[in-house]
Each structure stands twice: as C-alpha cells, then as structure tokens.
Amino acid sequence: MFLEKLIAFYSTLRHQVGRLGLSLLPPVCILCGRLTRQTGNLCLACLQDLPILPYHCPRCAQFLPITPHALAEPVPTCGACLKLAPPFDQTFALFPYDPPITQLIIQLKFQHRLSHAKALGELLIQKIRHEWYSDAHLPDLIIPVPLHPRRLRERGFNQALEIAKPVARALSIPIDAHGTRRIKHTAPQSTLTGSERKQNVSHAFSICRDYTGLNLAVLDDVITTGHTLTALCKMLKAHGASRIDVWCCARRG
Ligand SMILES: [Zn+2]
Ligand SMILES: [Zn+2]
DSSP, rough: OOOHHHHHHHHHHHHHHHTOOOOOSSOOHHHHHBOSSSSSSSOOOHTTSSSOOOBBBBTTBBOOOTTTTTSSOOOOOOOOHSSOOOOOSSSEEEEEEEEEEHHHHHHHHSSSOOOHHHHHHHHHHHIIIIIITTTSOHHHHHHEEEOOHHHHHHSSOOHHHHHHHHHHHHTTOOOOSEEEEEEEEOOOOOSSSSHHHHHHHHEEEEOOOOOOOOOOEEEEEESSSSSSHHHHHHHHHHOOOOEEEEEEEEOOO
C-alpha cells in the first residue's frame, strides 16, 4: 500500500514536471516502481508477468473453452455470435480483466492516473503493429466510446480517449471524438444484472456525422457484456460504417 502510494506520488510529480518541458526525473515502472527505460513505463519483468488473454471468439473476444477440436485454425466464433452476429466485425483485446490490469484501469478511472492510459496505449500500439494488423489495413478512424457529459464532468476526462491519444499519434489515425455522443446518463454497467444492462444502454447514443464507407476502430477500456458496444456499433453501421473493429484493453470473461 505504501509502495503503491509512493509510485503514485512519484508518477504524478514526474507528469507535472514533464508538463513544464523538463524530464529530470527518471521514469519508473507504474507497477513496481523500479527504474525503467521501456516506453509506456512498464518494466520488462512486469510486462512479462501480465495476464494472457484466454482462447477467445474472434468476433466478440468472449473466452472459449479449450478443446482439441477448438484449437483448430481459424478460431471458431462463439455460440452467441453464431446465433446473432454482432454489429462489429472483430474484437481485439489486450488482456483478461485480471490483476494487475484491474488495478491499472481502476486507478486510471478513479484516481486520475493518466500515466496508465499512456502505458495501455503503448501496449495497444505494439499489438496493433505486430500482431493484429501486421498484414491488414489500419482503420480510417478511431472512435473512443464516449462518456455522458455528466460523467465526463465528474471524472474530468474520458479514459477511452486518453488511451486512444498515443495510439492515434503513433499510427497516424485520426480520432473522432465528436461524431458520436452519449445522450443517456446510464448507471455503471458493473452495478446491473444481465438484462438490466441491455436495457440500460438502449438509445444511449446519438450520431451526428456520416460514416459511409469508413473502416472504424471503436476503442474502450473494458468490455463486460458487450451491450454498450453493440448499441454504439449498431448505430455506426446504420450511419454507413462499412467495417468496425473493437479495440479494448481488457475483456471480462
Ligand atoms: Zn515493474
Ligand atoms: Zn463471439
């Protein structure tokens, strides 16, 4: 606990000093506090310890039970996606929602640790470049899942947008932060039951631009049931999007 507070204090101090254009303080790992030269400020040891995403549905990233048959390529889609195809075409997730990823995301959202958004963004960049899109075209636009203005005021920032910023810069993909809006102030999905969650996000978004012919990447920090993304992507497809890939930092099983 003490170490965690010390790392938080040091990172904030370094962030503030960095804003003055100085970089006198050496970077430390955001998880263990050791000095590190890694971009994203996660040391090699901590990077190697991060949880690995289980075998999952390529469409929605829902974890799949591993059977010898299932290990065949290409990976099959899950039963839910087979029954009703979601409005997004593929889902790329970095990690399962397990420690220490849970801790990074909670601290980012509720303790204003914006350095964590940079770290998660760097991890996304590596995956996008070297695995997810190594032989595919990058999307035309990144859409961070918008927050309702009231939640944005409470939190002071949109974590999905903060994660998207380094990704957009590194890959030269524009961010579209204003074409979609959240018009319904909804209860946090994590506080609701399955059927309440679906109801909670219906009519939650409005779209104010045309996406005809565009390939989109919709970015969120955590996917729980996928209802929020389904609601948003349905509207984006109705407004012309030709393909939607979902990028997220963590997937709940
Ligand atoms: Zn470390
Ligand atoms: Zn699926």
